[in-house]
Structure formats: structure tokens, C-alpha cells
Amino acid sequence: MAEQEFSYVSPDSVADALVSPAPPLILDARGRDIYAEGTVPGAVNAGRDPKGFLPSKGSGQLVLILKKGATSYLKRSWSERLSSYGYKVTILNGGFDAWLAAGLPVEIPASGHIKPGSTPYIIPRGLCETNTPAQVRE
Amino acid sequence: MTWRLALSWLLLTSFPLFAAEPCESCHLETHRQFAATAMAKAARSDDFIQEWGQGGRNPACLSCHAPSGTEGVVCVDCHGLGPHPYPRLSVPETCARCHDAPGESTVRRHKTSLAARRNLNCLSCHVKPSAGSHGFIGATDPAFLRTAALLHLAVRNDLGKQILVAAIRPRTGHALPGGTTGRSVWLVIKGMGRGNAERWRETWRFGWWQGPKGEWEDATLAPDIGANLEVAEPGRQGTDWIEAELIFRFRPGPFEEPDPRQVTISKAQMTLRR
Missing domain, CATH: 2.60.40 (Immunoglobulin-like)
Known part of the structure; x- marks a missing residue:
């Protein structure tokens, strides 16, 4: 697969697609540490090893974020693996730097989510706050 | 003659002050569309009645669930009390009065979204085109x-x-x-x-x-x-x-x-x- 045969997508097109009726799955394949510093909203940390990544069968669009200077070999490995599970694979053109340059929002992935039974939070019974200001985790 | 004209104008522009639900006399189709929505029955749903009862029937809840004291939201709760014709509503600000009320963050969160950046607003998704301009849909529609x-x-x-x-x-x-x-x-x-x-x-x-x-x-x-x-x-x-x-x-x-x-x-x- 020659370089020109990879399919690329611009950051603005990805941002448009994310609010479409069939938004793409975004995979960040730059590695855990870089992912944790900031990524495209909703992107999944796919790790760095295409052979170690196992997706569920899919049929939709998938956008891949690769690290700067990714080789054709790496692009091919990811593309072939994901295509074999049914995804239509495109690569974010210019990588995450281009996403930032376009002024698009960035997610700093959360370290965890509250689970039932965890403290100190409890499951409420659904009463309105009745004019107590909401406490919002920003 | 002048005072009769003035009285007619006053009556025409001040419907809500003189009648409980007069809008439908001219806007029958719009009224029919809205009457079928969950908002129109916001104070009558089983969920609300149960939770409101558990919460000691706090009247503050009614400021969104029944602002005019009816079984839900009515025209003037969003469109105001006039003068008629009412100005076009500002969205999402009008919706935020209740959907950013304490206990909600729906509009606040919308403002940070890619959808908002793409100039989509509440009506882009929550109005069912086939049901007309006031056929609002939401979570109560399983599809x-x-x-x-x-x-x-x-x-x-x-x-x-x-x-x-x-x-x-x-x-x-x-x-x-x-x-x-x-x-x-x-x-x-x-x-x-x-x-x-x-x-x-x-x-x-x-x-x-x-x-x-x-x-x-x-x-x-x-x-x-x-x-x-x-x-x-x-x-x-x-x-x-x-x-x-x-x-x-x-x-x-x-x-x-x-x-x-x-x-x-x-x-x-x-x-x-x-």
C-alpha cells in the first residue's frame, strides 16, 4: 500500500462527522502517555500495537490518530487490521497537531468514572434540587 | 370611536391577560402539536407526581413543571405575555430557563458541544419536522x-x-x-x-x-x-x-x-x- 493510497480526512471534516447521524469511531494510536495529555473528544486509547488491538466487528467510519512521523508500515498495519473487522479507515490528516491548529476542542481523558457502591457518592432518588445551585464538575 | 379602536387593540394584544388559553383560537394546529408533547403534561406525568410527592410537594418544582398552574407548560410560559405578536424566541436561552434550572445542565453542556459550534440548537433535533413546528420530541419517545x-x-x-x-x-x-x-x-x-x-x-x-x-x-x-x-x-x-x-x-x-x-x-x- 503506497502512501498515496491511504485515505486522509481533515480535522474540520472529522468535527462535522462527529455531529452527523453516523459519527465515526475515533482511535488514538499514539500511546497511553500522549493520549492522556489530550486528544480528540471521545477518542479511544487504542494503544500503539495494532496486533494487540481487537475491535468488535464494525461497518462504520473510523478515524485513526497516529503519532507524528508514523511510518507507512505502521499506517498499513493499522489500516489493514481495522479494515479486516469491517471499518472504513481514514487517517486524521496532520495528526493531533492539525486538530489543535484548527482550534477544535480537546479532551483531557478522565482517570475514572464513579461506580455504584463507591464512596462518598450515593445514588439519589431523583428529587429536584429545588433552587439549590447545582454543583457541576467542570 | 377612538376608544373602541383602543379597546380592540388592547384585547387583541393582551390575550393571555384575559383568557386562560386563548392562543388556540387562532393557532389551532400549533396548539394541537404542542398538546401532544411531554412538556404540555410536565406536571401530570407519573414520574413527576411520584418524585414531587416524595419531595414534599415543593412548589419550586412547579416553576418549570407547571409555570402557569396548569398540567404542564403552556404558550405564555415560553412566549411571554405579549404584546402580540410575540417576538421570535431566542434558542437555547429560552429553553435554558428550565433546562439549566437547578438539577439540570442540559443547555450548559450543549454550549460546549461540537453541535453548538456547528450552529445546531435545541430545535435542530427536538422538533419532529413531520409533527410541525411545535411537535417537540425527547426522551419520552423510545425511537x-x-x-x-x-x-x-x-x-x-x-x-x-x-x-x-x-x-x-x-x-x-x-x-x-x-x-x-x-x-x-x-x-x-x-x-x-x-x-x-x-x-x-x-x-x-x-x-x-x-x-x-x-x-x-x-x-x-x-x-x-x-x-x-x-x-x-x-x-x-x-x-x-x-x-x-x-x-x-x-x-x-x-x-x-x-x-x-x-x-x-x-x-x-x-x-x-x-
């Missing part, structure tokens, strides 16, 4: 609710360990669940094995939580971002495949309490590699 999010599963190799990732991608353009503290979204992930036996189960709840001092915390799913939940070693205990389900409930409480109206928003399944 609409099933478009609220997508669920993906994947397994990645992380330092030699398998990590299952369940990615929830909201498509709502606002917090999920939207609406009040009375709603919740649950993710249930099950490890399944031979004989269709459940080997393990993990659950997460999204919505509003209460802290030890009664304070509230917004733990709804953020628009666009959603959540990526991880489970280590999903193949443990002889698990062969994974089943995941994202469920919207009109009950905020524990998952074990039945909610006959709950809707599965999205399902996903994948086979693990041995």
Missing part, C-alpha cells in the same frame, strides 16, 4: 431515545495485559441523560462463557450523584466526549465473549429497582481472542 448514543467495544494490549474498552459516544449534543436528576443512564458489561453463563458483570451509572452532605454532582455523560470505560483482563473466569448494554432509565435509583419504561439505547458484543 428518538435509541438515537442518543453509540456503544463500541474493543480490546487493547496494554503492557502485556488485555484491557477491554467500552466507548460510549453520545449523539445528543448535550449532557446524557439530559433532563433532571430524576433520570439515569447505566452501562452494563457482562463477561459471558460456555453455556451462555455470566462470568462477571460490571456496571456504571451516569447522571447526578449526591455527596455525603446532600450536595449534588453532575456526573452525566458530556456531549461528544462521553466516556471510555475500561475493564482489565476481560477474559478472566473463562469468559469467551462480552456483551454490553447502554440503558436509559426514568428512575434515578438503584438498577435493581424496576423501571418499566427503561430503553436500551445501544448494545454491543464481541468475541475475545484466546
Whole structure:
């Protein structure tokens, strides 16, 4: 697969697609540490090893974020693996730097989510706050 | 003659002051569309009546559920008291009066979304074109609710360990669940094995939580971002495949309490590699 045969997508097109009726799955394949510093909203940390990544069968669009200077070999490995599970694979053109340059929002992935039974939070019974200001985790 | 003209003008421009529900006399079709919505019955729903009763029938709740003292929202609650014809409403600001009320963050979260950046607003999704300009739809429409999010599963190799990732991608353009503290979204992930036996189960709840001092915390799913939940070693205990389900409930409480109206928003399944 020659370089020109990879399919690329611009950051603005990805941002448009994310609010479409069939938004793409975004995979960040730059590695855990870089992912944790900031990524495209909703992107999944796919790790760095295409052979170690196992997706569920899919049929939709998938956008891949690769690290700067990714080789054709790496692009091919990811593309072939994901295509074999049914995804239509495109690569974010210019990588995450281009996403930032376009002024698009960035997610700093959360370290965890509250689970039932965890403290100190409890499951409420659904009463309105009745004019107590909401406490919002920003 | 002049005073008669003046009186006619006053009556024409001040309908709401003189009659409880006069708008339908001219806007019959619009009234019919709105009457079929959940907003029009906001103070009459079983969920509201139950929660309101449990909360000591606090009159503050009625400022959104029945601002004019009827069984729900009426024309003037959004359009104001005149003069007629009313100016075009500003959206989402008008909606925010209730949908950013205490216990809600729907519009606030919308303003941070990619949808808002793309100039989509509440009406872009919550008006059913076939039902007319006032045929609002929302979570009480199961078919609409099933478009609220997508669920993906994947397994990645992380330092030699398998990590299952369940990615929830909201498509709502606002917090999920939207609406009040009375709603919740649950993710249930099950490890399944031979004989269709459940080997393990993990659950997460999204919505509003209460802290030890009664304070509230917004733990709804953020628009666009959603959540990526991880489970280590999903193949443990002889698990062969994974089943995941994202469920919207009109009950905020524990998952074990039945909610006959709950809707599965999205399902996903994948086979693990041995």
C-alpha cells in the first residue's frame, strides 16, 4: 500500500462527522502517555500495537490518530487490521497537531468514572434540587 | 370611536391577560402539536407526581413543571405575555430557563458541544419536522431515545495485559441523560462463557450523584466526549465473549429497582481472542 493510497480526512471534516447521524469511531494510536495529555473528544486509547488491538466487528467510519512521523508500515498495519473487522479507515490528516491548529476542542481523558457502591457518592432518588445551585464538575 | 379602536387593540394584544388559553383560537394546529408533547403534561406525568410527592410537594418544582398552574407548560410560559405578536424566541436561552434550572445542565453542556459550534440548537433535533413546528420530541419517545448514543467495544494490549474498552459516544449534543436528576443512564458489561453463563458483570451509572452532605454532582455523560470505560483482563473466569448494554432509565435509583419504561439505547458484543 503506497502512501498515496491511504485515505486522509481533515480535522474540520472529522468535527462535522462527529455531529452527523453516523459519527465515526475515533482511535488514538499514539500511546497511553500522549493520549492522556489530550486528544480528540471521545477518542479511544487504542494503544500503539495494532496486533494487540481487537475491535468488535464494525461497518462504520473510523478515524485513526497516529503519532507524528508514523511510518507507512505502521499506517498499513493499522489500516489493514481495522479494515479486516469491517471499518472504513481514514487517517486524521496532520495528526493531533492539525486538530489543535484548527482550534477544535480537546479532551483531557478522565482517570475514572464513579461506580455504584463507591464512596462518598450515593445514588439519589431523583428529587429536584429545588433552587439549590447545582454543583457541576467542570 | 377612538376608544373602541383602543379597546380592540388592547384585547387583541393582551390575550393571555384575559383568557386562560386563548392562543388556540387562532393557532389551532400549533396548539394541537404542542398538546401532544411531554412538556404540555410536565406536571401530570407519573414520574413527576411520584418524585414531587416524595419531595414534599415543593412548589419550586412547579416553576418549570407547571409555570402557569396548569398540567404542564403552556404558550405564555415560553412566549411571554405579549404584546402580540410575540417576538421570535431566542434558542437555547429560552429553553435554558428550565433546562439549566437547578438539577439540570442540559443547555450548559450543549454550549460546549461540537453541535453548538456547528450552529445546531435545541430545535435542530427536538422538533419532529413531520409533527410541525411545535411537535417537540425527547426522551419520552423510545425511537428518538435509541438515537442518543453509540456503544463500541474493543480490546487493547496494554503492557502485556488485555484491557477491554467500552466507548460510549453520545449523539445528543448535550449532557446524557439530559433532563433532571430524576433520570439515569447505566452501562452494563457482562463477561459471558460456555453455556451462555455470566462470568462477571460490571456496571456504571451516569447522571447526578449526591455527596455525603446532600450536595449534588453532575456526573452525566458530556456531549461528544462521553466516556471510555475500561475493564482489565476481560477474559478472566473463562469468559469467551462480552456483551454490553447502554440503558436509559426514568428512575434515578438503584438498577435493581424496576423501571418499566427503561430503553436500551445501544448494545454491543464481541468475541475475545484466546
